[in-house]
Amino acid sequence: MFARGTIEPAPPLGLTGLSFVEAVRSQLPGKSVAAYGVPYPASDQFGNRLKFARTVADGVRTTQNRVKYLSAKCPGTKVVLGGYSQGAVVAGYAVHAGLDLPAQYAAYDRFVPPPLPASLSRNVAAIVFFGAPSDRFITDIGAPPVRVSTPYRGKTVRYCVAGDTICDGSPVGGPNALHTLYSVNGMTLDAARFIARRA
Template sequence: MNVRRAKSVLGSVILAPAALLAGIAGAPAAQAQPCPDIEVIFARGTGADPGLGFVGDAFVDALRSKVGGRSVGAYAVNYPAGFDFDKSAPAGAADAAGRVQWMADNCPATRLVLGGMSQGAGVIDLITVDPQPLGHYTPTPLPAHLSDHIAAIAVFGNPLRDVKGGGPLPAMSSTYGPRSIDMCALDDLFCSKGLSLPAHFAYVDNGMVAQAADFVAGKL
């Protein structure tokens, strides 16, 4: 796969409004009680095993070390994280949106943090970025009544930075921009004009996960 084809593939994320609404209507798996003070809702990257992914795990661990005695729960967005992005990404966006709605209904005092790596970053973009064309995709942001539940957003290796009309999440969301951090490693193949695949997997080692956790802790 050549570089431009690879970027095109990782940039191929689209959120169907019907899928989003379906996700909000459905109830994710029950949250253990009592409700945590903070919950991180994180979408793993393409091809990662179900769970938070290595970046998500490191981010949650770093955040827990920075919020004192407050409890931090974690929810792994339930989606395929596969290479058929036109199916995979909408499923992730619907599940993430559904989890936000469920937490707002059942744990209204819990502060929510949204996060994602690679395709997972695109999933989070698609429920937070303003509804404007990004390439040939149009995000559908979360309903306005959920905004106050979301304290911060942190994404890594975001492919929607590198599509026509795209850019870092803070510049693309009038609602969540000041609460967002969008980390793109130098020369990352998928979020910049760079050519480095190793850079795309370097967010823990290069300190950007810790930097994002500092930012998020400051919003909590």
């Protein structure tokens, strides 16, 4: 299950998601690997905080509902959550430890999905973030940082290209060219190997 980045081409998985899924398949020969791209807008409307918050919240709810559905209907299935850039925030918020909005955004609290039940962690094999916005970046735009809850924390791996200004702690701003490399720089394969060890 993968959430694409902001206006990333090739929806619903996006280029990074497509690369990631193929890498996972290459590391799990003989096993069935089904891909699910989270259908959310991956909006670039950062100036409209309410609209942007709603699109992210919709992606989080869709991700959580899919995990719940698979856990109930296919309890033996191992779920992998992944996301690139904004999609990594969606995947991270799906397994959050509690989202505390800044006081000035308290009116948006009703859009915050509750945490995914800890009991479902047995169905989630791994969580992978590519180019996830840093805590500084997220805080600068007025959102709570991604805090993965304890049952999922040990299953989570993050990838950040050195110098990628979205994930390296730089002040908020547009992405640089390094932020676009995750689908081609070998990190999706490294993540697939992490998953294969847990499958």
